[in-house]
Amino acid sequence: MRFPRCSGILLHPTSLSGQFGIGDLGDSAYKFVDFLAAAGQSYWQVLPLSPTGYGDSPYQGLSAFAGNPMLISLEKLVEAGHLSRGDLEDVPGFPEERVDFGPVIDYKKGLLDQAFANFRAQAPPEQRVAFVRFCEEQANWLDDFSLFMALKEAYHLRPWHEWGAGVATRQQPALARQREALAGEIESQKYQQWQFFEQWLAVKRYANERGIRIVGDIPIFVALDSVDVWANPQLFYLDQNLQPTGVSGVPPDYFSQTGQLWGHPLYRWQAMAQNGYAWWIARFRMAFTQADVARIDHFRGFYNYWEVPAGEKTAVKGRWLYGPGADLFHAVTAALGAVAIIAEDLGDFDAESRAGLDALQSEFGYPGMKVLQFAFGADSSNPFLPHNFTNDFVVYTGTHDNDTSVGWYQVTSTEAERNYARRYLGSDGSDIAWDLIRLAWASIANTAITTVQDLLSLGHESRMNTPSTVGPPNWWWRLLPGALTDEIAARLRELTEVYGRIP
Numbered sequence: 001m002r003f004p005r006c007s008g009i010l011l012h013p014t015s016l017s018g019q020f021g022i023g024d025l026g027d028s029a030y031k032f033v034d035f036l037a038a039a040g041q042s043y044w045q046v047l048p049l050s051p052t053g054y055g056d057s058p059y060q061g062l063s064a065f066a067g068n069p070m071l072i073s074l075e076k077l078v079e080a081g082h083l084s085r086g087d088l089e090d091v092p093g094f095p096e097e098r099v100d101f102g103p104v105i106d107y108k109k110g111l112l113d114q115a116f117a118n119f120r121a122q123a124p125p126e127q128r129v130a131f132v133r134f135c136e137e138q139a140n141w142l143d144d145f146s147l148f149m150a151l152k153e154a155y156h157l158r159p160w161h162e163w164g165a166g167v168a169t170r171q172q173p174a175l176a177r178q179r180e181a182l183a184g185e186i187e188s189q190k191y192q193q194w195q196f197f198e199q200w201l202a203v204k205r206y207a208n209e210r211g212i213r214i215v216g217d218i219p220i221f222v223a224l225d226s227v228d229v230w231a232n233p234q235l236f237y238l239d240q241n242l243q244p245t246g247v248s249g250v251p252p253d254y255f256s257q258t259g260q261l262w263g264h265p266l267y268r269w270q271a272m273a274q275n276g277y278a279w280w281i282a283r284f285r286m287a288f289t290q291a292d293v294a295r296i297d298h299f300r301g302f303y304n305y306w307e308v309p310a311g312e313k314t315a316v317k318g319r320w321l322y323g324p325g326a327d328l329f330h331a332v333t334a335a336l337g338a339v340a341i342i343a344e345d346l347g348d349f350d351a352e353s354r355a356g357l358d359a360l361q362s363e364f365g366y367p368g369m370k371v372l373q374f375a376f377g378a379d380s381s382n383p384f385l386p387h388n389f390t391n392d393f394v395v396y397t398g399t400h401d402n403d404t405s406v407g408w409y410q411v412t413s414t415e416a417e418r419n420y421a422r423r424y425l426g427s428d429g430s431d432i433a434w435d436l437i438r439l440a441w442a443s444i445a446n447t448a449i450t451t452v453q454d455l456l457s458l459g460h461e462s463r464m465n466t467p468s469t470v471g472p473p474n475w476w477w478r479l480l481p482g483a484l485t486d487e488i489a490a491r492l493r494e495l496t497e498v499y500g501r502i503p
Helices: 027-038 074-077 101-120 126-138 139-154 172-181 181-209 227-231 269-274 276-290 328-336 352-362 405-412 415-425 432-442 486-498
Strands: 008-009 043-045 213-219 246-250 260-265 292-296 304-309 320-321 341-343 367-371 393-396 447-451
Touching: 027 043, 027 181, 043 447, 074 101, 074 181, 101 181, 126 139, 126 181, 139 172, 139 181, 139 227, 139 276, 172 181, 181 213, 181 276, 227 292, 269 276, 276 292, 276 328, 304 447, 328 352, 341 352, 367 486, 405 432, 415 432, 432 447, 432 486
Parallel strands: 008 043, 008 447, 043 213, 213 292, 292 341, 367 393, 393 447
Antiparallel strands: 246 260, 246 304, 304 320
């Protein structure tokens, strides 16, 4: 699929402003879409929308198909008649500038449970019909997910491989007993997914009607403690104790001298090929239900991926293995047509791997990524400098894994990088975030993306994530109310018009 010359903003919904401790799919989401439209933008890029587990990372989701109930707008539940306005009067004093995940989850879970109880007791017939229809249409993933989440609560959030033997290994008599015992909890999980999709797809429709397309995010791997692995163990390399025999990661690179040990179980690609990559096709179908474009994190893993032996403390020791390559994407294209995919193709490559990945992207027309913060570490031959790349890329000032542009300039860059950036930009660096936005927007790349943090010229303290680290302050940054002003929208729209990025 061809990508027109456009631009957009990266902001995860958890980072939206609001009074309930975490960004949600209520008024702040619609106001952000209005800001994008006013600024002449074409894309809203988000991170994975999955329910999160340990560490609250959207890249360690509990499901590749489900949505995060913490994004459900409580005010929209009031509008639906599932909560009363009085239910929202006693809100804890959550911080505005960050997500305090533990207290927020406890608070919202209680209200979601209450909303479900009210729905079950007094929902009008048309809502009951809509709920049943959703459950029937999504049963292929929803049944396993709702049981998984009900069991996880029953086992006090322990990972699934620590559950009772018959349950962990999915023995049907054990599962039948659990379905009967946990029927109410299972239905509550289905209700939460129904409400997530009702609300998210309403936001997406609102955006699409205003010319804004959603860019979603597909992590190539899934977490061990996920319904995907529990329900499909035959698709992963697990030993007799249901533990991975090898795990995901990348060898040492510019992010870490010891590599990045992600720890995901690895796919049995041959087993997946034998049934026509059915699991992946279903996953892509869901991705393109939630979004219009999908960025695939660590796309190179489809060409070759780094296997780290189980038990290693770092990702230094490992080996490269070949992924499914073009076979998978021929199957996806046959099933879904020519879908819009952005290939995250960053990292260190030997010549063979780079050539193989480039050929894979070229065959299907998937643009790669260029990150401007990586552009100033060498000389004029640096491939991240705009004069060295072509139009079939998405250029970013920075991503969720980078520092903010101001933070990069002030804290995480070297003096040599800062000096070269000033020379290249013809700038003194005093407005570095907008200098990089201008550079991205002026570049030949068909698509240009910046972050809300860079629009606001925020510093190192507003970084979203630091790779190879777990826990706060990762993922907790939030946009303050009123921060995105009409003046910022006008300034961005001016650049977008000047550089021909308004369709």
